[in-house]
Amino acid sequence: MAYNISVKFKENGPGDFSDRWRWVERGIELLRDEGLRYNPNDTLQYRELAWFFQHKMGQNLDDGNAYYKQQWAQEMAPLFGPQGTNFAELLNPTTPETRTNAQVLRDKYKMDAAFAQKLDQQYGPLDWRLPEAHAIYWGARGLEAAKENPGKVKADDLITVRRNIYQSMLQAFHHGRIIEDPFNQTVRLEPNLDLIPKVNDAYETIMSEDAANRDHIATAHRNFLKDAVYFLYENNHVKDAAKWYKMLSEKYPDKTILENDPNSFPHNYSLDEYAVARVQSEIGDTSQERTTAVVQGLLAECLFKYGHRTG
Numbered sequence: 001m002a003y004n005i006s007v008k009f010k011e012n013g014p015g016d017f018s019d020r021w022r023w024v025e026r027g028i029e030l031l032r033d034e035g036l037r038y039n040p041n042d043t044l045q046y047r048e049l050a051w052f053f054q055h056k057m058g059q060n061l062d063d064g065n066a067y068y069k070q071q072w073a074q075e076m077a078p079l080f081g082p083q084g085t086n087f088a089e090l091l092n093p094t095t096p097e098t099r100t101n102a103q104v105l106r107d108k109y110k111m112d113a114a115f116a117q118k119l120d121q122q123y124g125p126l127d128w129r130l131p132e133a134h135a136i137y138w139g140a141r142g143l144e145a146a147k148e149n150p151g152k153v154k155a156d157d158l159i160t161v162r163r164n165i166y167q168s169m170l171q172a173f174h175h176g177r178i179i180e181d182p183f184n185q186t187v188r189l190e191p192n193l194d195l196i197p198k199v200n201d202a203y204e205t206i207m208s209e210d211a212a213n214r215d216h217i218a219t220a221h222r223n224f225l226k227d228a229v230y231f232l233y234e235n236n237h238v239k240d241a242a243k244w245y246k247m248l249s250e251k252y253p254d255k256t257i258l259e260n261d262p263n264s265f266p267h268n269y270s271l272d273e274y275a276v277a278r279v280q281s282e283i284g285d286t287s288q289e290r291t292t293a294v295v296q297g298l299l300a301e302c303l304f305k306y307g308h309r310t311g
Helices: 018-038 043-057 065-080 096-107 113-123 131-148 155-175 193-209 211-234 238-251 271-282 288-310
Strands: 177-181 186-190
Touching: 018 043, 018 065, 043 065, 043 131, 043 155, 065 096, 065 131, 065 186, 096 113, 113 131, 113 193, 131 155, 155 193, 155 211, 193 211, 193 238, 211 238, 211 271, 238 271
Parallel strands: none
Antiparallel strands: 177 186
8 A cells, every 4th residue: 555556646736745645644554553453462563564654754765755754744743842852741731732632642643652752762852753753663662562472573573673773763863853944934854963872872782682683783883883974074073073983993993984995994094084085975876865964064064164264
């Protein structure tokens, strides 16, 4: 439904993917409201539900993804507030409106506000208007179900829900901040650099819990560290970039840090050299979020230098 049927529908107008969204949302509801009701201990159903949020909505492979994000944010904003972090009123509602919101979250969306807050403290603060937070939520619920019923879980099932968590954390770092333009009445997504320590903790924790897949997770961790250094440097957080570059160098000294350069070990590149080489390679990348990161970083650097000259 959410994948094969939804893509058969075209835009109703520029940017209007309402027909597709109807099928995506129905797919989510089928798993969440029916699948988990009858199979509450099925780890892979939690994985599939988290995957809808992580991949179908969170990534940009479907050309309707911006519309999906917009629709989901509009549904979540009344519940989680204008910043996507309002747990106080969900846990202790004080007005008829907030009591209704708490009930809607529980009854319609099948979410436990206390469990979501616990995850937000561990992994965030996350913006719960965005799909990545919900991918993390359902992945974590899958891990909880597995703990409660270890005899019904296959060893290979756990890594699938763990991936939901660390891959969604990476996505939240890449594009987990909503920037609103009140003049044009538009929004855009930008990197959330504040999440970098929490993303790193997620990788480190999952590696410690899953010895069988540690090497595989370590590869993803190394790629995250490379991105963290680059994004921080591009946004003029040079001191923080240097700290994470040191960690990258110490944890993975024998792994290359640049594509198509077999000699690009950390000890062969200074931080500046690495950042410049990354800019050169990213310019040719067609990824929207990576291009946005480059442009945003260059603008930030320009404004920073302009401010120093005019201050």
